[in-house]
Amino acid sequence: MEEIKDYNSKKEFPVSKEELFDIIFDNINVGIDVIDYRGTILYYNKAIEKLEGLSSQEVIGEFIFDIFPSFNYENSTMFKCIETGRPIYNNIQSYLNNKGEQIYAIVTNIPIIKDGKVEGVVEFALDMDSIGSLYETFNRWYSSKDISLKKGKGKKGANYYNFGDFKTNNIELKENINKLEAISKYDYNVLIFGETGTGKEILAQSIHNASYRKNKPFIAQNCAAVPENILESIFFGTEKGAYTGAESKPGLFEMADGGTIFLDELNSLPVYPQAKLLRVIEEGYVRRLGGKEDIKVDVRVIANVNRDPLGLINKGKLREDLFYRISQIYVEIPPLRKRKEDILYLSRYFIDQNAKFLNMESIKLSPEVRHLFVNYPWVGNVRELKNVIIQSMINLKVDCGENVIKIKHVPKYIINENNRKRMKKILKVNKDKSYEERIIAVEKELILEALDRADGNVSEAARLLKIKRQTLQYKIKKYEIENVE
Numbered sequence: 377m378e379e380i381k382d383y384n385s386k387k388e389f390p391v392s393k394e395e396l397f398d399i400i401f402d403n404i405n406v407g408i409d410v411i412d413y414r415g416t417i418l419y420y421n422k423a424i425e426k427l428e429g430l431s432s433q434e435v436i437g438e439f440i441f442d443i444f445p446s447f448n449y450e451n452s453t454m455f456k457c458i459e460t461g462r463p464i465y466n467n468i469q470s471y472l473n474n475k476g477e478q479i480y481a482i483v484t485n486i487p488i489i490k491d492g493k494v495e496g497v498v499e500f501a502l503d504m505d506s507i508g509s510l511y512e513t514f515n516r517w518y519s520s521k522d523i524s525l526k527k528g529k530g531k532k533g534a535n536y537y538n539f540g541d542f543k544t545n546n547i548e549l550k551e552n553i554n555k556l557e558a559i560s561k562y563d564y565n566v567l568i569f570g571e572t573g574t575g576k577e578i579l580a581q582s583i584h585n586a587s588y589r590k591n592k593p594f595i596a597q598n599c600a601a602v603p604e605n606i607l608e609s610i611f612f613g614t615e616k617g618a619y620t621g622a623e624s625k626p627g628l629f630e631m632a633d634g635g636t637i638f639l640d641e642l643n644s645l646p647v648y649p650q651a652k653l654l655r656v657i658e659e660g661y662v663r664r665l666g667g668k669e670d671i672k673v674d675v676r677v678i679a680n681v682n683r684d685p686l687g688l689i690n691k692g693k694l695r696e697d698l699f700y701r702i703s704q705i706y707v708e709i710p711p712l713r714k715r716k717e718d719i720l721y722l723s724r725y726f727i728d729q730n731a732k733f734l735n736m737e738s739i740k741l742s743p744e745v746r747h748l749f750v751n752y753p754w755v756g757n758v759r760e761l762k763n764v765i766i767q768s769m770i771n772l773k774v775d776c777g778e779n780v781i782k783i784k785h786v787p788k789y790i791i792n793e794n795n796r797k798r799m800k801k802i803l804k805v806n807k808d809k810s811y812e813e814r815i816i817a818v819e820k821e822l823i824l825e826a827l828d829r830a831d832g833n834v835s836e837a838a839r840l841l842k843i844k845r846q847t848l849q850y851k852i853k854k855y856e857i858e859n860v861e
């Protein structure tokens with residue numbers, strides 16, 4: 377092995393390339409393994425030991441299918457890579473090790489080619505769980521970040537929305553969004569009312585980007601995220617000496633000068649600062665905490681509330697005068713459960729949006745899943761739907777099934793929630809009936825639910841209910857249950 381030279385000091389670096397690579401491959405957090413063209417495992421690093429729950433002593437020298445019994449010549453991407461001599465990137469895989477443990481990974485296979493012949497494959501494997509938690513951590517960090525400074529230069533970054541990003545098939549909402557887009561360029565203040573996950577952030581950014589302020593700052597502040605005692609200094613700034621240790625610092629209004637300030641969750645702002653806010657909006661001047669002069673600011677205000685504003689006013693949580701001042705344009709986004717036509721429309725949109733990334737094609741929802749989705753309450757609205765679609769697509773992908781998302785691919789919590797709701801409804805609807813009739817109603821519901829979970833397959837539903845197939849068949853006939861197989 378060739379020695380690595382330390383060219384700067386002209387002295388020899390006392391570590392060989394092989395030793396150095398050992399250090400690197402033992403410590404890298406990507407799983408790496410190598411097989412030869414016959415399938416014998418030659419190399420197995422520490423990260424893949426952890427990912428696959430095996431030690432290198434157990435696997436080196438063994439035949440790959442003996443260690444991973446769920447793989448064969450047909451479904452192994454390593455062998456596909458040997459056969460074709462071409463790399464396979466980021467394939468989502470679920471497989472078993474010889475201890476029966478399930479492994480989920482994102483796998484890349486690179487052929488090892490020498491003198492035109494494929495001698496083996498290097499595999500790089502990423503743990504899905506750690507990617508998932510990384511993704512969640514990132515999302516949590518991103519959405520908790522209470523100040524985001526975005527100086528739009530007309531370019532569309534990853535989190536830079538325009539009206540085209542707000543999708544809906546609800547006629548009334550579509551009309552309202554079109555009107556909003558047309559009026560965005562006029563400098564009116566906007567109040568948006570919508571439950572969590574209904575796209576308020578998309579609209580706020582779109583309005584800013586459709587206005588002549590688009591090249592000026594867009595400053596988003598979540599009102600729920602600021603402690604009451606520093607609210608004023610955050611919004612209006614401080615002057616040196618305002619309190620011990622106070623620095624001279626501009627507030628958000630000064631920072632947003634010329635642009636837009638987005639007051640997220642305005643209903644979390646205590647009533648007293650609301651009065652001060654109103655004054656700044658009305659007069660167009662701020663005075664820093666401890667400051668002596670008024671500073672002129674030119675800021676458009678977009679605010680949102682996640683409760684009905686009139687209810688908030690009645691409860692004394694939102695000042696009526698502030699409400700009138702900021703709702704020069706008022707938009708209401710109904711929750712997803714009240715615009716059922718959007719459920720399947722947006723499902724399709726998110727499927728298509730993610731299909732490319734997940735390298736999947738022509739994905740459909742089974743009739744049972746469509747029925748489930750349309751009747752599910754979606755308290756997390758579009759955000760929840762988007763997450764459920766992504767999770768279902770990943771489950772379908774690791775299942776290596778056909779391209780239909782079935783009940784078994786949908787996150788369990790949705791099914792449980794749906795069952796609870798269905799049972800409650802059945803008990804309520806039949807509450808005045810006889811004991812006998814109520815038992816039958818519940819039994820019918822149990823059968824329907826099992827058929828749903830089994831995607832209409834009677835044998836599978838019988839297995840879930842732990843009864844004989846013939847018994848179930850008999851009951852389906854007797855109760856005239858419609859089964860969509």
Ligand SMILES: Nc1ncnc2c1ncn2[C@@H]1O[C@H](COP(=O)(O)OP(=O)(O)OP(=O)(O)O)[C@@H](O)[C@H]1O
Binds near residue numbers: 570572573759
């Ligand atoms: N009509 C829509 N079309 C496309 N994507 C949407 C739509 N509504 C929401 N989304 C998506 O749902 C997620 C949540 O949207 P957004 O952050 O705008 O909601 P929000 O109303 O601000 O929620 P919260 O009140 O929880 O802050 C985002 O990923 C967004 O892209």
Ligand SMILES: [Mg+2]
Binds near residue numbers: 576577640
């Ligand atoms: Mg938001």
